[in-house]
Amino acid sequence: MLKGERVLLRARTRADLPRQLAMDNHVALALLSDDRPPLPVSMERLEAEFEQQMKEPNVAWFAIEADGKFIGRCGLHAFDATHRTCTLGITIGDREYQARGYGREAIGLLLDYAFRLRNVQKVWLTTSSNNERAIRCYRACGFVEEGRLRRHEWSGGEYIDLVYMGILREEWAAGKEAT
Numbered sequence: 001m002l003k004g005e006r007v008l009l010r011a012r013t014r015a016d017l018p019r020q021l022a023m024d025n026h027v028a029l030a031l032l033s034d035d036r037p038p039l040p041v042s043m044e045r046l047e048a049e050f051e052q053q054m055k056e057p058n059v060a061w062f063a064i065e066a067d068g069k070f071i072g073r074c075g076l077h078a079f080d081a082t083h084r085t086c087t088l089g090i091t092i093g094d095r096e097y098q099a100r101g102y103g104r105e106a107i108g109l110l111l112d113y114a115f116r117l118r119n120v121q122k123v124w125l126t127t128s129s130n131n132e133r134a135i136r137c138y139r140a141c142g143f144v145e146e147g148r149l150r151r152h153e154w155s156g157g158e159y160i161d162l163v164y165m166g167i168l169r170e171e172w173a174a175g176k177e178a179t
Contacts, residue, residue, distance in 0.1 A: 002062070002109040007102055009062035009074065009109050014050070016063050016070045021046050023072070023093025060113070064092065064106050071097040074106050076114055076123070084121040086114060099133060107141045115169045122168050128153055129161035142175045143167045 002009040023029060024041040053061055061075035074090035088110055092103045114120040125143070127134050143165040151159035 002113055004105045004109050006066055007105045007109065008065040009106060009113075010065055012050070012053075012061055012063045012073060014047075016073075017043065017046055017050060019070045020073065020093070023091070026093065029091070029093060060118075062106075062110075064090075064102070066097055066102055069094070071102065072106075074110055076110060076118070076120075079118070079120070084119065086118070086120050086123055088114075088123050088125045103134075103137050104140055107137070111141065111167065111172050115172050120169070122166055123172075124164065124166035127163050127165065128155055129163050130155065135163065135165075138165050141167070142171050144171075 027038050058079050059077040063070050064072040071094040072092040076086045078087040092098050114123050146166045147164040149162040152162040153160050
C-alpha cells in the first residue's frame with residue numbers, strides 16, 4: 001500500500017503471524033520495543049491480538065516488507081480527532097534488517113501517510129532511554145525529545161527513563177524540502 005525504495009508497508013495478514021511470533025518471543029527485542037517485562041507469546045495469544053487489532057477503527061497497522069519478506073510491523077494509533085495527533089510504533093524484528101535504514105524508511109512512509117493523507121498535525125511516540133539505536137533513528141526522521149519520565153520503567157534489571165518524542169507537520173515538511 002505504501003511503497004518506498006526498499007520497503008513496502010502493507011496490510012498485516014495471518015500469514016505474517018508465524019514470523020511475528022518468533023520476533024515477539026525474542027527477549028532482547030522485547031526489552032527494547034515494549035515498556036512491560038517480556039512474556040512468552042503463544043500463537044493463540046498472537047492470533048487473538050491480531051483479531052482484536054483488525055477490529056479497531058482508530059489504528060493503522062502495517063506489515064513491513066523488504067525483499068519480499070515480512071521483517072516487522074509499524075503503525076499509527078491513538079488518533080485524536082480534536083488535537084489532530086497520533087502515536088507511532090515500529091519494530092524491525094528481523095535482525096538482518098536492523099540498523100540498515102529500513103526502519104527510517106518505514107517511518108518516513110508512515111509520517112507521509114499521517115501528515116498528508118490523515119491530516120494529522122503531530123505524531124508522537126515513547127521509547128526507552130536504553131534504546132539508543134531507535135532514538136538516533138527517530139532523530140534522523142525529524143523527531144525531537146519533548147520530555148522524559150525519569151526512572152519510569154523497569155527493564156533488564158534496572159530502572160530507565162521513558163523518552164517522549166514528537167514531530168510537527170511543519171517540521172516534517174521542512175525536512176522533506178531539505179532533501
